[in-house]
Amino acid sequence: MARQGERPAWARWGLLLASAVGVWLFMFVVAPGVRRVPVVGEALDVVRELEIDASALFYTEIESFSRAELMIRESMSTQRNVLTDDS
């Protein structure tokens, strides 16, 4: 396991605090700042509006994939019907 035993306690806890501040700065200063860039803001507006989980790891975590799957499946089924009729 990673251990920082060589540093004094105050330095270790200070580093932890500094890291927490860094996370806070990223979340509430840097990220909102970047969002103000037009091309970024435009894309993220869509994500917010459609309530998409942009961090999903797998298709089962996204509701819109489920709708897309059903839509494509039924569309293909229509296609199969058309092909069968043609033949």
Next chain:
Amino acid sequence: MADESRKHPPEPPAHGGWSELLHTEDYWSIWLGLALIVAALVVYLPRPPTDLQAKIDTANTGLAEAEASAPIKTIAWYDALDAKSKLKCTSESCGKSLTRFFAKPHGWDTNPLHAVVSGEERAEALKAAAEPGHAIKREAAATAYSVAMAAETAARAAGFADETLNAAAEDEIDAWRAANAAESRAKKKTRVAAYNQLLNLAGVCMVLALVFGVGVRAMGGSFRRFCLGFVFVFAVAVLSYMAAQQSLMKEYGIGYAAWAILFGMIISNTVGTPRWVEPAVRTEYFIKTGLVLLGAEILFGKIITIGIPGIFVAWLVTPTVLIVGFWLGNRYLKMPSKTLNVTICAAASVCGVSAAIATAAACRAKKEELTLAVGLSLIFTALMMIGMPAFIKAVGMGEILGGAWMGGTIDATGAVAAAGAFLGDKALYTSATIKMIQNVMIGVVAFCVALYWTMRVERQAGAKVGASEIWIRFPKFVLGFIGVSVIFSIIYQAMGADVGYALIDHGVIRGGTKLLRGWMFCLAFVSIGLATNFRELAHHFKGGKPLLLYAFTQGFNLLLTLFIAWLSFFVVFPHITEKI
């Protein structure tokens, strides 16, 4: 990952004896995964939605009638589709209760406490704030419906023989669908309720501690010491989920994987991981069990029913890019580690973090190597999620080609959904289909990588590897992963796509295995962070070779996917493309 196992009670030598079945992490991940899957099957299969088959038949009749009456997708067609999509076990009381119990923390804006606790007063305030928006969207949906119905009636009056009227009807129906979806989302915001998730989280912690603790005890560890440390690991996992649920982080797609690694690393590299936590820092154990559960989500039959052009793109390009990337990494970039090489290539060519997890576990990559691959994947994903739709729009590429291109190249599944939605519904459908097919490939990739590592990479120079040797060395959990996938694929096929959708996809999986798998991966990433030293990580990044490898693999992926997508959707299968 590989070196971590040395810090836990030694596993008996893997000679294939029966005792191995009860004393090794690989087998315990299979037993635990199977036990949880059986529990989910027992909960959901006897409780289908009321009159399931009758409602499916009605919806299918509606679809068939709509298809017979018009060459376009009419309002009646979509109504029948919507009726079918609502048939889910997760919408029943049992499904709702389980989903609520295992749910991750809620979303929040500025007050992190709202991730776990929200009072009546806040709920009422949120409802009141959402009402006016809902009223506007409801009105817009009603208007869009009237316009779409008028356009469809006009096209029908012309016997659907007038292409201009047909196109106008399709456009108006699409606009009604979009307005309808917006109204549904606005309606959901008016149904906010108060919640206190702290007790649920404590319950999830106890359930998972018990499940994993039993295995730890059987493998010779201390149940008590594991549970004690597990509380800490679980608390960091909850913090990671909370960070991922912050509204802006959700939009950027910075999920729990990134936060879990970061928080774990911050702790281990500042105050240090407490010694009493170490018995619960079990990266491989959590990942392998999570992967066995993930097997249930890999349904091979689905890819056949959802699109031949997508299969063409995903199954031709993805292995090609993986193999070419791996070859280049070895031959020209001289990557110092083959496991890092293949993990990065899998992340870049298949589907980001989930592929990296499966591949790293299959080839026994080091935890720092997985961290590096995940980090690179997240950076490229964020850039491509914003850059690709902007580029596609700028050059005027069509939605289907653009969607196929993004689905095959953007790593993270969630980012594909976001980028696809940015372009439009057709882009979303196409990109989603291709990404789902790629998701399904994870099992095959993990199996092939495990086999290749066993037979080629880990063998002695010049030595022949016999069948028994392969069996001894092969990571057994991969068999559990693949086995569960095959069993669920068979069950899904036997039930048929419609019943499978309601009982398996939106029951056993989304209401059970997926929820647990999410927690297990999060625990694994926290464990990776808690056991990772910044210096070791920097050592693996030396010379920037991982970045170069990722950039090349992704660049090649971009070119090949675009070409094959065009070939597939517009040259080989144009008649299918017309129907999307």
